[in-house]
Amino acid sequence: MRVRLILPVIMAALLISFFGCGPETTRMPVIDDKPTYIPLDMNEAEDLADNLSSGLQGMQSWTELRPALEQNLRYIRSRPQEAICVDQSGLQLTWAQLGESVTELLGMLDQLDQNPRLAAERFQWLKLAPRTLLTGYYEPWLAASLTPDETYKFPLYGVPDDLKTTNLSGFHPRWKGQSLVYRMGENGIEPYHDRAAIDGERVLYGKGQEVAWTSDLVDAFFLQIEGSGRLAFPDGSTKHILYAGKNGRQYVSIGRLLIDKGYVPKEEMSMQRIRTFLTENPDKIEEILYANPSYVFFRLADEGPYGSFGGILTPRVSVAVDRNMIPLGSVVALKTSLLTADGGSEPFMSLVLAQDTGGAIKGTRMDLFCGSGDEAEVLAGHLQADSEVFMLVSRKVLALAAGNAN
Numbered sequence: 001m002r003v004r005l006i007l008p009v010i011m012a013a014l015l016i017s018f019f020g021c022g023p024e025t026t027r028m029p030v031i032d033d034k035p036t037y038i039p040l041d042m043n044e045a046e047d048l049a050d051n052l053s054s055g056l057q058g059m060q061s062w063t064e065l066r067p068a069l070e071q072n073l074r075y076i077r078s079r080p081q082e083a084i085c086v087d088q089s090g091l092q093l094t095w096a097q098l099g100e101s102v103t104e105l106l107g108m109l110d111q112l113d114q115n116p117r118l119a120a121e122r123f124q125w126l127k128l129a130p131r132t133l134l135t136g137y138y139e140p141w142l143a144a145s146l147t148p149d150e151t152y153k154f155p156l157y158g159v160p161d162d163l164k165t166t167n168l169s170g171f172h173p174r175w176k177g178q179s180l181v182y183r184m185g186e187n188g189i190e191p192y193h194d195r196a197a198i199d200g201e202r203v204l205y206g207k208g209q210e211v212a213w214t215s216d217l218v219d220a221f222f223l224q225i226e227g228s229g230r231l232a233f234p235d236g237s238t239k240h241i242l243y244a245g246k247n248g249r250q251y252v253s254i255g256r257l258l259i260d261k262g263y264v265p266k267e268e269m270s271m272q273r274i275r276t277f278l279t280e281n282p283d284k285i286e287e288i289l290y291a292n293p294s295y296v297f298f299r300l301a302d303e304g305p306y307g308s309f310g311g312i313l314t315p316r317v318s319v320a321v322d323r324n325m326i327p328l329g330s331v332v333a334l335k336t337s338l339l340t341a342d343g344g345s346e347p348f349m350s351l352v353l354a355q356d357t358g359g360a361i362k363g364t365r366m367d368l369f370c371g372s373g374d375e376a377e378v379l380a381g382h383l384q385a386d387s388e389v390f391m392l393v394s395r396k397v398l399a400l401a402a403g404n405a406n
Helices: 002-013 042-050 062-077 096-112 197-202 218-225 254-260 271-280 284-288 374-382 395-405
Strands: 038-039 083-086 093-094 123-129 131-138 139-144 154-157 165-168 180-187 188-191 210-213 228-232 240-246 298-303 318-320 331-339 345-356 366-372 384-394
Touching: 038 374, 042 093, 042 123, 062 345, 083 197, 083 298, 093 096, 093 366, 093 384, 096 123, 096 331, 096 395, 123 395, 131 218, 131 228, 131 374, 139 218, 154 218, 154 298, 197 318, 210 218, 210 240, 210 298, 218 228, 218 284, 218 298, 254 271, 254 284, 271 284, 271 374, 331 374, 345 366, 384 395
Parallel strands: 131 366, 139 228, 318 345
Antiparallel strands: 038 123, 083 093, 123 384, 131 384, 139 210, 154 210, 165 180, 180 188, 228 240, 240 298, 318 366, 331 345, 331 384
């Protein structure tokens, strides 16, 4: 009862934290004008469809997209079918309509290799405007141990027993869809411990919440930024380490902090540049890392990484989106350019699947899952490109909806 009475007071004093899933990011979100969907005419859609290619995604045929599409369809069918899944300027769809579009694409995959224009003939292309900032995330590898020693001394924590969440929708309509993360203190509820308390003051250490230990605090920090990874143990075995929750504190970009303090020029900013600065300035590691109070908790698994839609992510196919703008399970065409192994760039025009979300992914912003390993790290660390995104919706679905409306 005490929690219910004190929550409205806390809400008036605090910025509400979102208990979101998926990756965080080192870059600040870009705020654009109000987004809208703009339908393309057939000629525009055909020109884009002609350039569709799965080559930079590691696929030889569009049929290889089938397992990931089937995952999307299972998620879509788990939603209330008559409920609205997207309601934005230029586009409104129910989950049932979205599922019919994905089903139609599944049925034509084996024809798409020979006739890419089918994607324009059967689907309305709706351009997301005004623009999309495309960034990247990846699955890092960390050397780790299940027991601590002189080498592996930095803990990776599971969700603490004293971390609590409550749904705020019942308190006021303005908090619909929002949650509060908190703990019980001596005088009632309090914000959960921040990074400085967890890593600096070690308030959780030795309480049985550790799931593994790693050898480097910076590696542990970047694992939290990405949201999941793989642990390589001394005996040669490996485990996936997956996002399980977070402390509800506001996310602060240390990349932005390094720029604002004059430590790194804006034009040089990347994940690799941040690592270089911290390696060259070990005395500033705690100052910089603790400036981000947000903290991520993990669980170990044999498979992964998983997206917010509940399935396993596919490199260069899965994207994290703002689910209010692009519903999970959607198929979108992405036009951008990606970094190549030799440091150049190559045009990318392909189909990607909305399968994840992220705390900093708002509006038209999109995050591409780049995979695992060194190449994925380089791509994700440097990816920050103005891109074009097109939602693909079955023309049959739109025609039927228009007929029903009339």
